[in-house]
Amino acid sequence: MKAQTTLGAAAVFLLAAAAYTSLFASPPDAFQGEYVRIMYAHVPNAWVAYLAFAITFVASVLYVWKRRPDYDHIAHSATELGVLFTGLALATGSIWGRPVWGTWWTWDARLVTTAMLFLIYSGALLVRGLSDDPQRGARLAAVIGVIGFLDVPVIHYSVVWFRTLHQPASIAPGSLKIAPPMLLALMLSLLAFTVLFAYLLRLRARLAWLEAGGEP
Amino acid sequence: MKRTRLILAAVIVAGALVYLILGGLRGAIVYYATPSEVLAQGQSAVGRATRLGGQVVPGSRRWDPVTLELRFVLTDGKATVPVVSHRAPPELFTEAGSATVEGTLGSDGVFVARSIIVKHSEEYAPPQAP
Numbered sequence: 001m002k003a004q005t006t007l008g009a010a011a012v013f014l015l016a017a018a019a020y021t022s023l024f025a026s027p028p029d030a031f032q033g034e035y036v037r038i039m040y041a042h043v044p045n046a047w048v049a050y051l052a053f054a055i056t057f058v059a060s061v062l063y064v065w066k067r068r069p070d071y072d073h074i075a076h077s078a079t080e081l082g083v084l085f086t087g088l089a090l091a092t093g094s095i096w097g098r099p100v101w102g103t104w105w106t107w108d109a110r111l112v113t114t115a116m117l118f119l120i121y122s123g124a125l126l127v128r129g130l131s132d133d134p135q136r137g138a139r140l141a142a143v144i145g146v147i148g149f150l151d152v153p154v155i156h157y158s159v160v161w162f163r164t165l166h167q168p169a170s171i172a173p174g175s176l177k178i179a180p181p182m183l184l185a186l187m188l189s190l191l192a193f194t195v196l197f198a199y200l201l202r203l204r205a206r207l208a209w210l211e212a213g214g215e216p
Numbered sequence: 217m218k219r220t221r222l223i224l225a226a227v228i229v230a231g232a233l234v235y236l237i238l239g240g241l242r243g244a245i246v247y248y249a250t251p252s253e254v255l256a257q258g259q260s261a262v263g264r265a266t267r268l269g270g271q272v273v274p275g276s277r278r279w280d281p282v283t284l285e286l287r288f289v290l291t292d293g294k295a296t297v298p299v300v301s302h303r304a305p306p307e308l309f310t311e312a313g314s315a316t317v318e319g320t321l322g323s324d325g326v327f328v329a330r331s332i333i334v335k336h337s338e339e340y341a342p343p344q345a346p
Binding site: 029030101109111116130164170 | 219222223225226229230232233236237239240244245246247248269305306307308309311312316331332333334335336337338339340341342343344
């Protein structure tokens with residue numbers, strides 16, 4: 001329990017530091033002005049969603065293979081958090097798109113494939129809830145959890161493979177297209193959201209373990 | 217009761233997914249057509265709903281405050297298409313290097329835009345000191 005408290009305290013501290021750096025210490029953008037600050041909330045949400053579904057993928061494979069219930073608890077918890085952060089990525093993207101692009105939503109490949117990701121994993125949660133036999137529900141959710149992950153590389157490379165409105169990645173091996181003070185704000189936000197996610201995942205997986213009748 | 221709600225939610229999610237795949241994904245593979253591509257279609261492009269994207273030719277922006285008419289030219293470096301719009305453009309359009317317009321090409325070769333969407337690059341930097 002002590003590790004969990006430390007993780008929570010670290011998340012609060014890092015989120016406060018990230019908020020200060022994103023909102024005050026970093027400069028406005030030459031083209032977007034102050035709107036660029038929405039990026040420091042948008043990109044970490046999308047990153048944590050990818051991370052959550054990667055964990056769902058690995059835990060689902062392990063569950064189908066080993067049939068140990070704790071792998072299913074992790075897969076279930078990561079799926080719930082992944083859906084939450086995908087929703088937040090879509091919402092912050094929409095809020096960013098309205099002033100900068102001039103539209104809340106458009107049928108761009110990056111946007112459409114991200115909305116699909118939200119629906120695929122919402123479906124995995126529903127299939128789990130619909131099953132009368134919890135183990136059968138867990139197996140079906142694991143199958144969706146593995147196949148659904150195919151959408152993540154499609155989302156990531158959508159801006160390269162297809163002609164899109166959404167801009168490509170600013171941080172890629174050998175090419176950095178973001179000024180140092182803005183990069184610092186983005187990196188700090190990415191770290192803060194990752195630690196927050198680790199805290200929430202541990203908490204949720206423990207709850208799943210207790211719900212299944214596990215010893216506290 | 218819980219089961220009915222879950223089934224209802226599952227139907228909505230499945231329906232939305234089918235809608236995205238059938239309705240959205242087809243158009244999303246190629247989000248916009250370039251001026252060269254639109255002009256290469258010749259007369260068949262006239263009157264058809266199109267999304268046209270390109271660079272705004274510097275200095276081509278003309279705003280008439282009386283008729284509320286905005287005119288500019290989009291280019292891909294090879295071909296150009298003049299655009300006219302009667303809608304207020306997005307806030308950042310006045311500085312935008314590239315834009316996407318939704319509308320139809322008229323028989324006079326002028327593209328009538330129903331909406332203007334600003335496209336920005338992946339480069340982020342503070343403003344240069346004057």
